[in-house]
Amino acid sequence: xxxxxxxxxxxxxxxxxxxxxxxxxxxxxxxxxxxxxxxxxxxxxxxxxxxxxxxxxxxxxxxxxxxxxxxxxxxxxxxxxxxxxxxxxxxxxxxxxxxxxxxxxxxxxxxxxxxxxxxxxxxxxxxxxxxxxxxxxxxxxxxxxxxxxxxxxxx
Amino acid sequence: xxxxxxxxxxxxxxxxxxxxxxxxxxxxxxxxxxxxxxxxxxxxxxxxxxxxxxxxxxxxxxxxxxxxxxxxxxxxxxxxxxxxxxxxxxxxxxxxxxxxxxxxxxxxxxxxxxxxxxxxxxxxxxxxxxxxxxxxxxxxxxxxxxxxxxxxxxxxxxxxxxxxxxxxxxxxxxxxxxxxxxxxxxxxxxxxxxxxxxxxxx
Numbered sequence: 001x002x003x004x005x006x007x008x009x010x011x012x013x014x015x016x017x018x019x020x021x022x023x024x025x026x027x028x029x030x031x032x033x034x035x036x037x038x039x040x041x042x043x044x045x046x047x048x049x050x051x052x053x054x055x056x057x058x059x060x061x062x063x064x065x066x067x068x069x070x071x072x073x074x075x076x077x078x079x080x081x082x083x084x085x086x087x088x089x090x091x092x093x094x095x096x097x098x099x100x101x102x103x104x105x106x107x108x109x110x111x112x113x114x115x116x117x118x119x120x121x122x123x124x125x126x127x128x129x130x131x132x133x134x135x136x137x138x139x140x141x142x143x144x145x146x147x148x149x150x151x152x153x154x155x
Numbered sequence: 156x157x158x159x160x161x162x163x164x165x166x167x168x169x170x171x172x173x174x175x176x177x178x179x180x181x182x183x184x185x186x187x188x189x190x191x192x193x194x195x196x197x198x199x200x201x202x203x204x205x206x207x208x209x210x211x212x213x214x215x216x217x218x219x220x221x222x223x224x225x226x227x228x229x230x231x232x233x234x235x236x237x238x239x240x241x242x243x244x245x246x247x248x249x250x251x252x253x254x255x256x257x258x259x260x261x262x263x264x265x266x267x268x269x270x271x272x273x274x275x276x277x278x279x280x281x282x283x284x285x286x287x288x289x290x291x292x293x294x295x296x297x298x299x300x301x302x303x304x305x306x307x308x309x310x311x312x313x314x315x316x317x318x319x320x321x322x323x324x325x326x327x328x329x330x331x332x333x334x335x336x337x338x339x340x341x342x343x344x345x346x347x348x349x350x351x352x353x354x355x356x357x
Binding site: 007010014016017018040043044046047048050051052054056057058059060 | 172173177180181184185188189192206209210213214217218219220221222279294298299323326327329330333
């Protein structure tokens with residue numbers, strides 16, 4: 001055993017453990033592993049008696065691919081995969097929270113612009129009660145909702 | 156003329172078994188049964204159960220021999236099977252309810268043997284049993300089976316550095332226990348010395 005591969009301050013612990021590793025002492029068994037050849041011959045015979053009644057199983061067809069998957073699933077790859085997984089979950093959550101109607105609003109607004117101008121030009125009261133009553137401001141978002149120029153020119 | 160199986164490597168023996176030579180497996184069993192038994196005993200602490208594990212391990216190894224492709228050493232592969240079998244046995248044992256009378260009888264039987272146990276060894280074993288499964292496995296394989304970290308990593312199916320880290324953490328935890336025990340022994344020795352002096356004076 002290459003002891004240099006362990007931190008030097010832990011070498012003493014390793015040595016102590018080896019010294020105190022006596023199975024007989026630890027488990028209170030007088031002779032936990034009989035050292036006689038007869039004992040191991042008997043154990044070997046028991047095993048071989050069973051081996052002689054069984055057959056080697058054929059290799060499962062997917063055994064090779066399972067091993068390849070296991071092999072490429074190293075820690076760095078798993079981190080990348082986990083990040084991709086978390087990003088996907090995050091994206092799904094955001095999409096749930098974010099109302100898609102907000103996106104569609106812009107499209108709908110410009111699709112309905114002509115109809116809106118028609119309504120306003122036909123019902124000037126509505127126009128006066130809505131847009132015209134509102135104070136003009138550069139920051140005022142409604143300014144962009146309907147092209148003011150088009151309304152004014154159409155009136 | 157039959158081949159001399161003793162001179163063949165493990166991988167060569169496996170190839171022989173795969174080609175239908177059952178006697179080659181007999182040589183494999185002879186080579187590894189003792190190490191597997193010793194390691195199993197470390198986990199289950201019962202010779203009969205450890206023997207069962209050895210038998211089950213080699214039967215499983217024989218049945219699944221086609222899955223062994225020689226990427227790791229055969230010993231590592233067999234140890235991996237043995238550890239998994241031992242863990243299953245321990246799980247089974249936990250499920251079975253323990254009869255308290257039997258426990259008392261067992262303790263009594265051990266006490267009657269009159270063996271003097273090393274308190275430190277017992278203490279160490281208690282602490283090893285408290286370690287998380289991965290750390291304990293790494294420790295047993297390294298200290299008691301003298302395996303390299305590469306082999307331990309193969310058996311535990313983890314990267315080399317993880318196997319080494321598990322072993323290091325196990326040693327760090329045991330270091331505290333050993334340190335405490337050394338201090339306790341020093342205190343006890345001092346007390347005994349004082350008592351001896353007191354008796355002499357009396």
